[in-house]
Amino acid sequence: MDFNSKPSYVMLMDINSCFATIEQQANPFLRGRPIVVAAYTSASGAILAASYEAKKLGIKTGMRVADGKSICPSLKILLPDPHKYRFVHLKLAKIISEYTDDFAAKSIDEFVLNLKDYPALKNKSMQGVARQIKEKIKTEIGEWITVSIGIAPNRYLAKIAANIKKPDGLVEINKDNFLEVYSKLKLTDLTGIKVGNARRLNSMGIYTVLDFYQSPIWKLKAAFHSITGLYWHTRLRGYEIDKEEFKRRSYGNSVAIGRDVKTKAELSPILARLTEKTAFRLRQADYKARGVHLAIVYKDGTFWHKGGLLQYDLESSQEIFRVALNLLSIASPKKSVRNIAVSVFSLVKHDSYQPDLFEKVSENKDLTKASDLINKKWGDFTLHLGRSLLSKSDVKDRIAFGGVKELEGLQSRQP
Amino acid sequence: MTVNEKVTVGMVDNVPKYVIWKGQSHTVVKIGLHHTFRDGKTMHHIFSVTSSTLFMRLNLNSDNLIWTLEEIENNGF
Numbered sequence: 001m002d003f004n005s006k007p008s009y010v011m012l013m014d015i016n017s018c019f020a021t022i023e024q025q026a027n028p029f030l031r032g033r034p035i036v037v038a039a040y041t042s043a044s045g046a047i048l049a050a051s052y053e054a055k056k057l058g059i060k061t062g063m064r065v066a067d068g069k070s071i072c073p074s075l076k077i078l079l080p081d082p083h084k085y086r087f088v089h090l091k092l093a094k095i096i097s098e099y100t101d102d103f104a105a106k107s108i109d110e111f112v113l114n115l116k117d118y119p120a121l122k123n124k125s126m127q128g129v130a131r132q133i134k135e136k137i138k139t140e141i142g143e144w145i146t147v148s149i150g151i152a153p154n155r156y157l158a159k160i161a162a163n164i165k166k167p168d169g170l171v172e173i174n175k176d177n178f179l180e181v182y183s184k185l186k187l188t189d190l191t192g193i194k195v196g197n198a199r200r201l202n203s204m205g206i207y208t209v210l211d212f213y214q215s216p217i218w219k220l221k222a223a224f225h226s227i228t229g230l231y232w233h234t235r236l237r238g239y240e241i242d243k244e245e246f247k248r249r250s251y252g253n254s255v256a257i258g259r260d261v262k263t264k265a266e267l268s269p270i271l272a273r274l275t276e277k278t279a280f281r282l283r284q285a286d287y288k289a290r291g292v293h294l295a296i297v298y299k300d301g302t303f304w305h306k307g308g309l310l311q312y313d314l315e316s317s318q319e320i321f322r323v324a325l326n327l328l329s330i331a332s333p334k335k336s337v338r339n340i341a342v343s344v345f346s347l348v349k350h351d352s353y354q355p356d357l358f359e360k361v362s363e364n365k366d367l368t369k370a371s372d373l374i375n376k377k378w379g380d381f382t383l384h385l386g387r388s389l390l391s392k393s394d395v396k397d398r399i400a401f402g403g404v405k406e407l408e409g410l411q412s413r414q415p
Numbered sequence: 416m417t418v419n420e421k422v423t424v425g426m427v428d429n430v431p432k433y434v435i436w437k438g439q440s441h442t443v444v445k446i447g448l449h450h451t452f453r454d455g456k457t458m459h460h461i462f463s464v465t466s467s468t469l470f471m472r473l474n475l476n477s478d479n480l481i482w483t484l485e486e487i488e489n490n491g492f
Contacts, residue, residue: 026448026463027470029490083461087450142448379455 003175004153004238008126009116012158013133013147015092016167018109019049022088023078025142035076038065040258048080052167085109091141098136099129112155126151130170153238159191178238182209200224212236251289252343253277262336264328272388274342275324276381279317282344283372288313289344292320294327297339304331313348316368317385320344422484424473431462434471436484441466465490 015021019037024030034054038045043066050059050068054075059068068075089108096103096113099120103113115121120129130149137145148169150161157178161171164181173181187198187209204223206212212220213236220229234241253274261267271294282289292314293307306327314320324342371383381388423435434441447463447470460475472486 022448026450026472027488028445028447028465029470029488083452084448084450087452375455377456379457382455 001233001237001239003178005175006153006238008151008153008158008172008174009121010112010114010153010155010158010240011126011130011149011151012106012110012112012155012162013092013096013130013149014111014162015088015109016146016148017049017051017055018088019080019085020051020054021145022084022142023081024051025088025144026084028144030076031144033076034059034072034074035078036065036068037078037080038068039080039256041065041077041079042258043069045077045258046256088141088145092137092147095133095136095140099133112158127170127172134168134170154235154240155242156191156235157238160185160189163189163191173238175238178213179210182213182236185209187212197224209236248285249347250293250343250345251278251282251285251287251347252293252341253281254295254339254341256339257337260336262333264333267328267333267337267340268325269388269390270340271324271328271342272321272385273381274340275321276317276384276388278342278344279315279320280372280375280380282320282347283315283368286350287347288315288350289320290314290346290348291344292323292327293343293345294324294331295339295341295343296331296333296337298333299336299338304333306330307345309346314344316365321385321387416487418484418487420484422473422482424475424482431464431473434464434466434473434484436487441469441471461485 020035023035023037024033030051032053033051034057035051036047036054036059037049038047040046043064045065047059047061047063047065047068049061054068054072057072059071059075065077068077085108089105092111093103093105096111100113100115100118102116102118103111105111115126115129124132130151134147134149137147146168148162148166149171150158150163150169151172151174152158152161153174157173161173161181162169164171171181187193187201187207188195190209190212193201200223201207201212204215204219206215206219206223212232215223215233217230217233220233221227223229224232231241255270255274257270261270290313291307291309293305295303295305297303308323308327310323314323320342374383375381420436424431425433425435430446431443433443443464444467445465447465448461449463450461452459452461456478458477460477462473462475464471464473468490470486470488470490471484474483474485475481476483
């Protein structure tokens with residue numbers, strides 16, 4: 001199979017150093033300075049985003065605040081402001097929607113769009129459209145916001161192209177230049193190829209991206225011990241295999257706890273808050289759930305998790321919390337907890353829902369409906385479980401890493 | 416620095432031009448970002464602005480039209 005000879009219609013754009021760049025946009029005094037957005041400002045807080053000025057000094061996402069400070073003592077530490085980031089995300093989505101309606105948010109800072117057969121390409125090339133979008137971002141969102149744009153015949157190569165030049169890049173990978181681009185990349189520059197996969201490829205004599213591209217399917221299947229080898233063969237030739245959007249199978253919320261918490265009594269208010277968030281999102285998407293799952297990561301690195309399926313469907317916060325609390329009793333934590341996560345699974349859409357003749361009818365259906373209406377009108381957690389009262393400072397509004405599920409319904413919740 | 420104090424804001428063409436805080440007027444030189452969010456049905460307009468020496472985060476509650484100076488920072492670390 002040769003490289004896809006069709007024109008590049010796929011564009012992937014990501015906001016460079018998203019959270020940090022948006023903060024520099026908001027506060028011009030921070031521009032040109034090393035800053036980071038961190039989960040907490042304390043020494044052990046994880047860095048979520050670093051400005052380019054901080055990155056140049058070696059400060060990276062995932063580092064602790066203390067490590068960042070040791071590299072640059074004057075490093076400015078900011079807490080995340082999710083409203084601000086969601087606002088910019090929606091503004092960018094609006095700009096993109098002027099060009100195509102075939103687009104998807106891959107995360108808070110990343111969009112993929114397809115312009116095939118759209119009028120935007122009548123008088124402009126893909127690169128022309130990309131340059132125009134960059135301009136619009138500067139005039140309609142902010143002059144400090146830059147995006148890196150990748151153009152290619154498929155999503156995967158568009159992502160690789162977007163990663164090649166940061167910040168403010170515009171790179172195309174197509175049938176005419178792919179060999180040149182591949183010759184300049186290392187295996188681990190490819191999204192999805194980290195040390196483990198690189199080792200698998202090395203074991204079959206594949207050391208470069210060009211080797212990878214030129215390898216026959218049998219060799220790649222042998223390297224990955226699965227059909228994944230065929231997927232890589234197709235992907236690197238510019239054919240689309242990554243377009244499938246997976247159906248939602250669960251809703252969940254988690255929190256990294258910033259203080260020393262170890263008992264069930266201390267954890268239950270946090271669990272109540274998380275459960276309320278999860279249950280509200282479940283109901284807003286018009287689902288019920290039959291399963292509840294609880295996961296706990298302890299500060300010593302050990303992990304506990306358990307899920308339970310019920311005979312009836314759950315939708316109220318109280319019902320879901322009751323099950324989650326039972327799971328917490330089973331866990332019976334006695335050491336410091338770093339993360340706690342609750343999720344609901346085995347989802348049933350309300351419209352396809354068939355009540356069982358003998359099922360337990362939700363006790364608080366009307367109360368739940370009324371409380372959701374009040375919270376929508378007066379703000380999240382205006383009415384909440386009494387148990388969650390003590391957890392407000394532990395469970396903050398956060399944006400999930402990489403995930404896009406939480407962005408569902410964002411449009412309807414924003415102005 | 417978190418402040419959360421009521422302030423008077425002068426607007427021209429829907430854009431803040433000056434902020435009066437503690438009896439002192441600060442001329443807005445630049446608007447970094449104007450974003451909005453809803454808390455229930457209440458829309459909040461957040462203006463991140465600078466004077467010649469200060470960064471200010473202003474919140475206009477569109478229900479009661481009260482301006483709050485939420486944060487203030489000196490130019491510099």
